[in-house]
Amino acid sequence: MMSGSSQHDASPGTRPPDASRAAGAPGSGVLALPVGVDGNAWDWPARIGLAVYHALALLAFLPWFFSWTGVVLAALGLYVYGTLGINLCYHRILTHRGLSVPKWLERLFVTLGICCLQDTPARWIAIHRLHHQLADLQRDPHSPLVTLLWGHVGWLFVQNRDTADVAEYERYVRDILKDPYYLALEENDLWLLWINVTQWLVYFAGGLCTGWLMYGNLATAVQFGLSVWLWGVIVRTVVVWHITWTVNSLAHRWGYRTYETGDNSRNNWLVAWISNGEGWHNNHHADPMAAAHGHQWWEVDVTWTTVKLLERVGLASKVVRPRAWNVTER
Numbered sequence: 001m002m003s004g005s006s007q008h009d010a011s012p013g014t015r016p017p018d019a020s021r022a023a024g025a026p027g028s029g030v031l032a033l034p035v036g037v038d039g040n041a042w043d044w045p046a047r048i049g050l051a052v053y054h055a056l057a058l059l060a061f062l063p064w065f066f067s068w069t070g071v072v073l074a075a076l077g078l079y080v081y082g083t084l085g086i087n088l089c090y091h092r093i094l095t096h097r098g099l100s101v102p103k104w105l106e107r108l109f110v111t112l113g114i115c116c117l118q119d120t121p122a123r124w125i126a127i128h129r130l131h132h133q134l135a136d137l138q139r140d141p142h143s144p145l146v147t148l149l150w151g152h153v154g155w156l157f158v159q160n161r162d163t164a165d166v167a168e169y170e171r172y173v174r175d176i177l178k179d180p181y182y183l184a185l186e187e188n189d190l191w192l193l194w195i196n197v198t199q200w201l202v203y204f205a206g207g208l209c210t211g212w213l214m215y216g217n218l219a220t221a222v223q224f225g226l227s228v229w230l231w232g233v234i235v236r237t238v239v240v241w242h243i244t245w246t247v248n249s250l251a252h253r254w255g256y257r258t259y260e261t262g263d264n265s266r267n268n269w270l271v272a273w274i275s276n277g278e279g280w281h282n283n284h285h286a287d288p289m290a291a292a293h294g295h296q297w298w299e300v301d302v303t304w305t306t307v308k309l310l311e312r313v314g315l316a317s318k319v320v321r322p323r324a325w326n327v328t329e330r
């Protein structure tokens, strides 16, 4: 993919002419692992975090943990954290500069993104800009042309020298690191931990207090608090992970292509619907800075609808519309 971005210090906006296709061109179904990947260098924190969250999420199948309140919180959370935190802020605002919002709101959205446990904003953005620059070439951090599973989640299990530490990826995110909050997140991993521990406690305590008021019984209140925590945080986090990952995996393998991009990106209906618009991925690779990923009226893009609402109430500016629209307003 291309990153769009003449504005980024690293200028990863064009595909280098010597970019190695290693084994096979995009679409061939055969691509070697990125050269920076050492299959023996396991990313232990990522493996443990992914395993623990998936194991905890399985508790949702036990009736003891069920509550409709928890289910509703999980569903709302897909939008609040996944769409506002990841799609809108990490991706369309910060990675591609498709729009601007006031700094207080940007930092609020970033904090929602951190609650998705998809890494710090700077590292997420560096990986994504690298992906745009070298999509479906060997150094793409997560091309599903290696294998579908690699593109979906496998790339998170091992370390990649290109993105292992800030000294390597700093050149991709100089603009991001100018913000003291985002820089602090890089300098101390504990921030990420504490923000997430805080959300655990807020959800559990909120459920506990509400359960106590509703039932007047401590045991029932604890059960209700745990239900709110499990569904509102754990299940929602795991579902948002898989939704984000399908953009990297399915939307680089299956779907239709509106634009001839130099990669294997696709517009995938399923991914677009579950991700609130990110699945119109071929459109996005063709025009990365555009804040709208759906280019046709029927390419529903809830994240873009959100951008328009923010713009309408004066909270979004410098909104970049797709080149394909010319001056047509949607």
Ligand SMILES: [Zn+2]
Residues within 6 Å of the ligand: 001, 131, 135, 247, 248, 252, 265, 281, 285
């Ligand atoms: Zn892509």
Ligand SMILES: [Zn+2]
Residues within 6 Å of the ligand: 091, 095, 096, 128, 132, 284, 288
């Ligand atoms: Zn992108």
